[in-house]
Amino acid sequence: MLIVNNVTKRYGKFVANDAVSFEIKAGEISVLLGPNGAGKSTIIKSVAGLLKFDGQIMINGHENKSLQAKRDLGYIPEMPALYDMLTVWEHMEFIARAYSLKNWKERANVLLQRLELEDKKKKLGSELSKGMQQKVSICCGLLTEPKVILFDEPMVGLDPHAIKELKSMILEKKKEGAAILISTHMLDSIDEFWDSANIMMGGRIAARRTRQDIEGSGEDLEALFFNITEGDKRQTEGEE
Amino acid sequence: MKAIVYLLVTRFKNQLLSLKKKPGMLILYLFVFLMIVGSLVFLVFAGVEGTGMDYADERILLLIIGGVALFLLYTFVYSGLSTGSSLFTMPDVGLLFVSPVSSKKILLYGLISTLGKSLLGGIFIFYQIANLRNNFGYGMKEILSLFIVFVLVVVFGQLLAIGIYIFSNGNEKRKRLVKTLVYLAYAGILLSVVYVYQRYGVGAWEAALRVVSSSGFGYIPIAGWGTMFFMGVVNNSLFEILLSLGLFTCLGAVMILVLTSGKADYYEDVLVSTETTYQTLQAAKEGRRVARQGGKKIKVKEQEHGIGKGSGASTLMYKHLLEMRRKSRFIFLDGYTLFLVVGAGAAGYYFKKEQLPQGMDYLILGLAAYIQYFVSIMGKLKEELTKPYIYLIPESSIKKVIAASATSLLKPCVDGVLIFLVYVVVRGMNPLTGVFFAAAYAASGAVFTALTILYQRVLGDQPNKLVQMFFCFGILLLILAPSIGVSIAAAFLLPDALAFLVTLPYTGFCILFTILLFLLNGNLIDKAEFTGR
Structure with a gap:
């Protein structure tokens, strides 16, 4: 379970996240929506413990920078960050050893197989295309069997097979009880499986809806998104 | 052409305006500017009363110019054999190459941009004003000519690199030919020094000075032409100045012809080098090192596959x-x-x-x-x-x-x-x-x-x-x-x-x-x- 409580992140005078709060329960898929520069990646990086911030982030009851929280967390960054001099398989081994995982080899093989990387095991990170690097990054993030998973624009650069496979992996993780946070621009790609949605605008959560809310009220998530993001623009233009 | 002029002017203007947000860089530029102005003032006020004083051997400076130019030439040739140097940046490739602007005009734009960068890079020469004046009795004319030599060597070196890249890309025989010619040329220079050393019984230093100041050295492409131009200015020899500039122009014309003639499509040729330059620059900015393109391919052997040890940190x-x-x-x-x-x-x-x-x-x-x-x-x-x-x-x-x-x-x-x-x-x-x-x-x-x-x-x-x-x-x-x-x-x-x-x-x-x-x-x-x- 993930709790983000009143998180503010500043870069000098610029406020990237302004008192952001939300919660994701075990077995819930939550999406972060918003235009470019809304602060989605910043809040994800703060949750992952990569940035300093004001406020509180708890992962399964542990402060997000604690070792227990790190053990429970999986993070798939927006830009895949592989080591040039390690092969695909060695990335798996690196994560397994660094996280002191047991019986990981079979799991790693299954992940690589599902994302069609089986024949690329001995390819170096520097030899992979951007899409393949993204696939390896996903395998690294999921190998540790995390209970809280953060995906930052995970579909970008993936081929249709990988997108399909990733979606089914996400649903499997949900069934296993993981709390999942996905940041994306692609509303269509998450339409079939999201449970809750946070729409961000100017570093704040502008709206939060659950699937039940939307289904009950007949509201449309896409329309709501444009209403918030473009309505805000229209309002600004009107003020000018 | 309007687009090219607009791009050049706007880039220059924005670069100047961006200094407002980078006070550190502004101070650095101001410092450099003041240093140059100070050096120029020194040059003017120091006058020429030093004439006739015991100055250092002029050939030493010629050796420095020739040596630096030969080194730069080697790096350009090497760059041409591997990735090709580049006159362009990634935004040029993404925006300009696909635009309906003639490729020749785009090439001209690339040359002007490089010329601009070389002018900036050559500013360090003005720091040497006091040195050059005290040691060699040089004035503004000679210092300006040194600056011109630097710019000529860099710009034509870049062009040569692209020409070599187009000529030898993907053709091992041609690469070997270029390498052999370059090695022969450098070996020839070295042998000349050895010959003078043996023949006249002078020291290695004196032999090198004699070779670099000989008329034959002036005909070595780019590096030699640079020294010929400089000596032309120093000796007020219009012939040497015009000859060296003529040789540079001929090389430029040949290279531009190679780049633009017939079916030669330089877009494809400069693409790889532009990407490599971009990655290298990015890496340098971020303090990383990048694997050299065209470098040794790393083969992962079965027995060496895997980290093998370690747990946790x-x-x-x-x-x-x-x-x-x-x-x-x-x-x-x-x-x-x-x-x-x-x-x-x-x-x-x-x-x-x-x-x-x-x-x-x-x-x-x-x-x-x-x-x-x-x-x-x-x-x-x-x-x-x-x-x-x-x-x-x-x-x-x-x-x-x-x-x-x-x-x-x-x-x-x-x-x-x-x-x-x-x-x-x-x-x-x-x-x-x-x-x-x-x-x-x-x-x-x-x-x-x-x-x-x-x-x-x-x-x-x-x-x-x-x-x-x-x-x-x-x-x-x-x-x-x-x-x-x-x-x-x-x-x-x-x-x-x-x-x-x-x-x-x-x-x-x-x-x-x-x-x-x-x-x-x-x-x-x-x-x-x-x-x-």
């Missing part, structure tokens, strides 16, 4: 060892080790031959440590901080910091042993002194590594490598000065039998300081922010 160290093994078969031994070992060996041989005092040995230690500083400033930990994994691994920060720094601490130990082993053997130095020298060298490496951690902790994501170097160097001088002082005092106080202990205070202090810095900044990973650079 120590995995970082074993990963580094694997990465180092992939780069160099001998893991810790690389080109840098070889350079220092050969350098120390050569110095040891010279010191022994000239029977120089033992005090000179400390100079070697100081120099080796000084060089090491600039290499170790980009340690493995710094590389690791550019990836998210080190932040995510569920281990304590200090364990990760130590594990990620382990290979950076070990390499100076191995290098130190090898450097001073060779030095002891060649110089005939007391082996015990050699052991303590190696320890001092290794301890210096440790303190440099620890300083990078302090730097990260204090300044965090400071992208400017220059600031980093100055910051670390300032701190280094501050903290090491007392220990160096104690070591110097020890040199005077210790009896000869215990002279090998002179470096011990310095070494001990370095080790203690390293431990202290690691302990104080062990929480770096918890406190640092990941920015991906």
Whole structure:
């Protein structure tokens, strides 16, 4: 379970996240929506413990920078960050050893197989295309069997097979009880499986809806998104 | 053409305006500008009353120009044989190449941009105004001509690189032909020096001066033409000036013809080199190193596949060892080790031959440590901080910091042993002194590594490598000065039998300081922010 409580992140005078709060329960898929520069990646990086911030982030009851929280967390960054001099398989081994995982080899093989990387095991990170690097990054993030998973624009650069496979992996993780946070621009790609949605605008959560809310009220998530993001623009233009 | 002019003018204007947001750069530019103005004022007011004074041999300057130009020429040829130099940037490729603007105009734009950069790069010559005036009695005319020579060499060198790339790309036979021609040309210059040395019985220095000032040298493409132009200006020889400029123009015309004639499509040819240049520049800005395109392809052998050892934080160290093994078969031994070992060996041989005092040995230690500083400033930990994994691994920060720094601490130990082993053997130095020298060298490496951690902790994501170097160097001088002082005092106080202990205070202090810095900044990973650079 993930709790983000009143998180503010500043870069000098610029406020990237302004008192952001939300919660994701075990077995819930939550999406972060918003235009470019809304602060989605910043809040994800703060949750992952990569940035300093004001406020509180708890992962399964542990402060997000604690070792227990790190053990429970999986993070798939927006830009895949592989080591040039390690092969695909060695990335798996690196994560397994660094996280002191047991019986990981079979799991790693299954992940690589599902994302069609089986024949690329001995390819170096520097030899992979951007899409393949993204696939390896996903395998690294999921190998540790995390209970809280953060995906930052995970579909970008993936081929249709990988997108399909990733979606089914996400649903499997949900069934296993993981709390999942996905940041994306692609509303269509998450339409079939999201449970809750946070729409961000100017570093704040502008709206939060659950699937039940939307289904009950007949509201449309896409329309709501444009209403918030473009309505805000229209309002600004009107003020000018 | 309007688009090209607009692009050139707007880029220049925006670059100037961007200085408003970069006060540091503005101060730097102002400083450079004032220095140049100051030098020019000096030149004007110093007058020419020095005429007739005993100035240095003019040929020395010619040797410097010729030598630098030959070196630049070699790098351009090499660049042409591998990736091709580039007149363009990635935005040019993405926006300009696909636009309905003639490729010839785009080429002109590339040339003008490069010319602009070369003009900026050549400004350093104006710093030499006082030097050139005092040593050679030169005035504005000669200094301006030096500047023009630099610009000519760089611009035409770039063009030559592209021409060579187009000519030899993907054709091993042609690559071999270019290489052979270049090696023959350089060997010819060397042989000329040897010939003059033998034939006239003059020293090697005088032989080199005679060759570079001979009329034949002036006909060597680019480098020789540059010296011919300069001598033309110095001697007021219009013929030499026009001839050299004519030769440059001919080369330019041929290269532009190659680039634009028939079906030759230079877009494709410059694409790879532009991408390579872009990646290299990005990496340099971020303080990374990039694998050279066209370099040796790394084959992963079955028996070498896998990290093999490590658990938790120590995995970082074993990963580094694997990465180092992939780069160099001998893991810790690389080109840098070889350079220092050969350098120390050569110095040891010279010191022994000239029977120089033992005090000179400390100079070697100081120099080796000084060089090491600039290499170790980009340690493995710094590389690791550019990836998210080190932040995510569920281990304590200090364990990760130590594990990620382990290979950076070990390499100076191995290098130190090898450097001073060779030095002891060649110089005939007391082996015990050699052991303590190696320890001092290794301890210096440790303190440099620890300083990078302090730097990260204090300044965090400071992208400017220059600031980093100055910051670390300032701190280094501050903290090491007392220990160096104690070591110097020890040199005077210790009896000869215990002279090998002179470096011990310095070494001990370095080790203690390293431990202290690691302990104080062990929480770096918890406190640092990941920015991906």
